[in-house]
Amino acid sequence: MNIVVLVKQVPDTYAERKLSSGDHTLDRDATDAVLDEINERAVESALQLKESADGNDSAVTVVAMGPDRATDAIRKALSMGADKAVHLSDEALHGTDAPGTARALAKLIGTIEGVDLILAGNEASDGRTGAVPAMVAELLGIPSLTHTREVTVEGSHVTVRRETDDGVTVLQAELPAVVSVNEKINEPRYPSFKGIMAAKKKPVSTLSLADAGIDASEVGLANAWSTVTESQPKPAKSGGVKIEDEGDGGAKIATYLVSQKLI
Amino acid sequence: MAEVLVLVDHLDGEIKKSVFELLTAARTLGEPSAVVIGPANTVGKLSAGLKSHGAARVYVAETDSADFLTPQVEVLASLIRSKEPAAVLIGVSADGKEIAGRLAVKTDSALLTDVVALSEGPSATHSVFGGAFTAEAKANTAHPVITLRPASVEAVPADGAAVEETVDIPSSPVRSATVLSREPVTAGDRPELTEASVVVSGGRGVGSADQFSVVEGLADSLGAAVGASRAAVDSGFYPHQFQVGQTGKTVSPQLYIALGISGAIQHRAGMQTSKTIIAVNKDPEAPIFEIADFGVVGDLFKVAPQLEAEITNRRG
Numbered sequence: 015m016n017i018v019v020l021v022k023q024v025p026d027t028y029a030e031r032k033l034s035s036g037d038h039t040l041d042r043d044a045t046d047a048v049l050d051e052i053n054e055r056a057v058e059s060a061l062q063l064k065e066s067a068d069g070n071d072s073a074v075t076v077v078a079m080g081p082d083r084a085t086d087a088i089r090k091a092l093s094m095g096a097d098k099a100v101h102l103s104d105e106a107l108h109g110t111d112a113p114g115t116a117r118a119l120a121k122l123i124g125t126i127e128g129v130d131l132i133l134a135g136n137e138a139s140d141g142r143t144g145a146v147p148a149m150v151a152e153l154l155g156i157p158s159l160t161h162t163r164e165v166t167v168e169g170s171h172v173t174v175r176r177e178t179d180d181g182v183t184v185l186q187a188e189l190p191a192v193v194s195v196n197e198k199i200n201e202p203r204y205p206s207f208k209g210i211m212a213a214k215k216k217p218v219s220t221l222s223l224a225d226a227g228i229d230a231s232e233v234g235l236a237n238a239w240s241t242v243t244e245s246q247p248k249p250a251k252s253g254g255v256k257i258e259d260e261g262d263g264g265a266k267i268a269t270y271l272v273s274q275k276l277i
Numbered sequence: 278m279a280e281v282l283v284l285v286d287h288l289d290g291e292i293k294k295s296v297f298e299l300l301t302a303a304r305t306l307g308e309p310s311a312v313v314i315g316p317a318n319t320v321g322k323l324s325a326g327l328k329s330h331g332a333a334r335v336y337v338a339e340t341d342s343a344d345f346l347t348p349q350v351e352v353l354a355s356l357i358r359s360k361e362p363a364a365v366l367i368g369v370s371a372d373g374k375e376i377a378g379r380l381a382v383k384t385d386s387a388l389l390t391d392v393v394a395l396s397e398g399p400s401a402t403h404s405v406f407g408g409a410f411t412a413e414a415k416a417n418t419a420h421p422v423i424t425l426r427p428a429s430v431e432a433v434p435a436d437g438a439a440v441e442e443t444v445d446i447p448s449s450p451v452r453s454a455t456v457l458s459r460e461p462v463t464a465g466d467r468p469e470l471t472e473a474s475v476v477v478s479g480g481r482g483v484g485s486a487d488q489f490s491v492v493e494g495l496a497d498s499l500g501a502a503v504g505a506s507r508a509a510v511d512s513g514f515y516p517h518q519f520q521v522g523q524t525g526k527t528v529s530p531q532l533y534i535a536l537g538i539s540g541a542i543q544h545r546a547g548m549q550t551s552k553t554i555i556a557v558n559k560d561p562e563a564p565i566f567e568i569a570d571f572g573v574v575g576d577l578f579k580v581a582p583q584l585e586a587e588i589t590n591r592r593g
Contacts, residue, residue, distance in 0.1 A: 027523040030542050031406045038412060051524065112390070113382050136371075139524055140406075143390050144371070145378025152350070152379040157454040159345075161371050173457070178371035179469075179518065180288075181461040185345055187454040197517060197524075238417065239387035245405070245412035251549060251568045256561075259575025264583025267555055268591070270571045274553060276475075276532050277499070277588055 015072045015167065017060045018123055019096065020134040020147070021053040023080050023087035027139050037235060038242035039109050040140060042081065049087035052135030054202035056195050057091045060133050061203070063167055073097045075126055079107060079118055085218070092213035093205035099218040100126065102226055109235025112141065116149035121228050122221070123154065129190055131172065136161045136194040147194040157187035160194040279307035279363035282356055283332070284349065284376065286368050287315060288461055290322035295368040295425075297432035300330040302395045302425055304435065307363040310334040311439075312356065314349050314446075316341055324439055331435035336444045344453035346372060350379045351447050357384045357420050364399055365422045377424045387416035393429040407527045407546030428472045470502045470519060475532045476551070478504035478521055479514065480544070482537020482558060482577055486514045492536055495581045498588045504528065506544045522547035536577045540565025557581065 025031045025045040032041040057076070064072040076091045076099040078084050088099045102122050110118065123129060132151075137144035151158035159165075162174035172191050176183045177198065205213070223230055231237055257266060271277045281303040286293040296311075303309035311332040313320045320337045327335055338352045353365060353376070365380065367373045369391055381388035394402040401423060403412045470476065477499065479492035489505075496503045505515035507522050521528055523546040533551035538544055540556070540563055548554070549568055556569035557577045566572040573580050 027546075028541070028543050031409065031546075033405065033410050033412065111388070112378070113388050116378070116382055143378070143388070144374040145381075145388070145390065148375040149378040149382045152382050152451055155451045157345075157452050158375070158379075159454050160375055179462065180370060180372065181459065183345070183459050184457040185454040186457050188452065191454070239381075239385075240389055240414050240416050240421070242403075242412045242414045243400075245410055247410050248408055248550070251554075253567045253572065254570040256566050256569070256572040256574065258561075259573050259580055261579075262583075263557070263573040263575045263580040264585075265587055267557075267571060267573060267580070267584050268587035270555075271532070271588075272591075276553060277591060 015063065015067045016128050016130045017063060017072065017074045018126060018129050018132045019053070019056050019060045019074060019076050019091065020119060020132065021057070021076055021078045021087055021091050022050050022138050023047045023078070023084040024050040024138055024140040031140065033245045037109060038245040039235065047083060047086065049090040050135055050138050052137065052139070052195065052197060053091070054094070055197065055199050056133045056135050057094050057096055058200045058202040059165060059195050061095045062200070063131070063165065067167070075100060077119065077122055078102070079115060079122065088218060089213050090205065092216045093210040094203055095209060098216055101218055101220045103220055104223045106223055106230045106234050109238060110233040111238035111240055112143040112146055113149060113239055114233045114237065116146050116153060118228055118233055119146070120150050120153040122226050123150070125221070125226055131167065131189060132192045134192065134194045136196050147192050151192035157191040159185045159187055159191060161196045162193055163196055163198045165193055165195070165199070280310045280334070280360050281307040282353060282360070282362045282365040283309050283311050284353065284365070284367045285311050285313045285323060285327065286370070286373065287313070287319065287323055290319065292323050292326045293368065294432070295427040297326070297330045298427065298430045299366045299368055299425055300327070300332055301433045302430045303366050304331055305395055305397060306399050308333045309437065310336060310360070310362070312336045312353060314338045314340065314352055320441065324441070328437050328439035329434050330432065331437040332439050333437050335439050335441045337441055338444050338446050340446055342446070343456045345456050346376050346379070347449050347451065347453040348446050349376045350383060351449050352444060353380050354383050355447050356444065357386070362420050365420060367422065367424050369424045369426045373424055377422045381422045384420065385418060387418045387421040389414055389416060389421055389423045392423055392425050395423065395425070399423065407523055408529065408550035409546060467496065468500070468502045470504055470526050471528055473502035474530050475499045475501035476504050476521070476528050476530045477501045477534045477536065478506060478538060479509055479536045480506035480538030481508040481512060483509060483514055489514055491578060491581050495534065495585045498585045506538045535565050535569070536581055538565055539563045540568065
């Protein structure tokens with residue numbers, strides 16, 4: 015089985031994230047960048063499917079779009095056990111919106127032969143559009159099975175248990191298909207020392223827009239279908255009263271809530 | 278006046294509350310046209326609510342298709358082509374975001390997602406990074422597809438003609454996933470976390486899954502939703518769907534009570550826009566106190582039950 019995993023490098027969610035004051039895009043230099051956690055789960059899922067597939071002809075290819083330093087996120091996925099990677103890196107991509115990202119990823123996936131399954135996280139922790147996997151599927155003309163907690167591939171079918179706040183849906187589709195995973199699907203493995211060393215030798219093909227056959231007029235900030243016209247940080251909230259509990263802490267909160275007409 | 282398409286989210290003949298918010302927001306951009314897709318006779322139960330919230334037209338597509346979300350995408354795409362609406366409004370949910378994304382790439386429309394306010398233009402306000410930034414955005418295409426966050430716009434009733442028109446579902450060039458079974462979530466006794474006006478959350482300081490009953494007890498006395506910090510969820514104290522923070526839900530209630538939560542950025546980013554914040558923590562240096570309107574340094578197992586008793590007494 016030929017599996018593609020879409021991964022994204024995002025600002026660490028344990029750090030404070032910022033927008034650039036100039037063009038209102040993500041300030042990538044303000045924080046450490048990491049492989050998005052949900053993508054680790056997608057990689058884990060791909061590796062499990064590969065391990066349970068018949069024969070030795072399965073491969074897991076990591077696909078990422080992002081600046082040069084996204085290589086770190088790609089290496090992390092390779093050190094977990096993915097076989098190879100395709101990295102779309104081009105300065106013209108800066109500021110590409112979600113539909114533009116989906117178009118570029120769909121083209122990029124098109125450069126890989128014989129793809130059976132495309133795995134992704136359900137929603138990146140930075141943009142939180144939560145629609146890129148479904149958009150990629152729509153553009154490729156294949157089914158999207160999103161927010162999945164369980165994925166099974168049998169023959170030419172994929173069956174998933176989709177779990178959202180609205181309930182559980184069991185979905186089935188013919189391969190090839192796009193599957194996005196939610197945070198309950200698995201616990202991703204830690205890369206072993208051997209895996210980390212091996213990852214350094216695994217093939218990563220870095221493509222420019224031209225290499226991937228993507229027209230520069232389809233991507234980038236200037237060609238986005240929507241434009242952020244202004245952005246501002248919310249003024250920081252400052253602390254109010256702080257007291258030591260002297261046995262009446264609960265009662266004092268109640269008094270405060272009454273004074274604020276909250277109870 | 279230009280039409281604005283509003284996708285009607287419904288379950289078992291009940292309209293979701295967010296649809297009334299969408300119809301209200303749609304009126305700032307044009308004349309709302311509700312789009313109802315579902316099994317035969319669905320619209321009968323929905324039309325009164327649509328009429329009383331200003332829907333001028335109601336497009337009805339009846340289907341028993343098991344295709345997953347594809348009928349919604351196809352009907353909206355065909356209405357975009359035939360009606361050239363000013364915009365398409367869809368509520369934020371897992372399904373809503375997916376329909377919106379597929380529709381946007383299918384119809385070459387801008388996608389403005391998770392919007393909290395709309396004004397003429399259309400211009401959309403986004404709340405980014407859990408409310409740490411606000412951003413204004415505009416569409417560069419015709420008929421932008423906009424998803425609106427629930428409870429961000431107040432629903433205002435208005436009379437609408439609600440003239441019904443039946444529309445066909447075009448066949449899709451895209452292969453679809455098929456629904457084998459569905460189990461909708463049965464609403465619990467507590468309000469939904471992101472829509473609740475009061476949220477009581479517990480953190481690592483709660484200490485165990487069993488002891489989360491202290492958080493639940495206080496929440497129930499206030500009619501509040503229960504939340505949890507990432508530390509509490511990762512420790513297995515409370516299920517993930519209640520996680521508040523950068524990798525969980527973003528909440529913005531009137532009142533947020535944080536019990537045993539230190540207030541790392543991971544958590545603050547999910548609740549810092551709450552109107553009033555109360556914090557109880559043993560550690561006087563906990564960062565949660567930097568944003569708390571009223572903080573108590575103390576043992577949550579003493580303070581929370583006392584507060585719960587006070588509230589119960591006052592309510593009589």
